[in-house]
Amino acid sequence: SKLTMPTLIIVGEFDPIAPQEYQAKLFTRIGTGHKQWVNVPGGDHAAHLEAPRAYFLDELTTFLRGAVP
Numbered sequence: 001s002k003l004t005m006p007t008l009i010i011v012g013e014f015d016p017i018a019p020q021e022y023q024a025k026l027f028t029r030i031g032t033g034h035k036q037w038v039n040v041p042g043g044d045h046a047a048h049l050e051a052p053r054a055y056f057l058d059e060l061t062t063f064l065r066g067a068v069p
Contacts, residue, residue: 001030002031008035040055
C-alpha cells in the first residue's frame with residue numbers, strides 16, 4: 001500500500017517461481033491508481049526474454065505511455 005508510483009506487474013503464464021496467486025495478492029495491495037497486470041501467454045519466469053517478447057514490449061510501451069503525467 002506504500003507504493004504510490006505507476007506500477008506494472010508482468011507475470012508469465014507458466015511461471016514456476018512466482019505463482020500468479022502471489023502476484024495477484026501483491027497487485028491488489030499496490031496503492032497507486034495507475035497500475036497494470038500483464039499475463040504473458042506461454043511465458044515462464046523470464047517471460048520478457050522468451051518467445052512472447054513482442055507481446056511483452058507492446059504491453060510495456062502501452063503502460064509507459066499511460067504513466068506519463
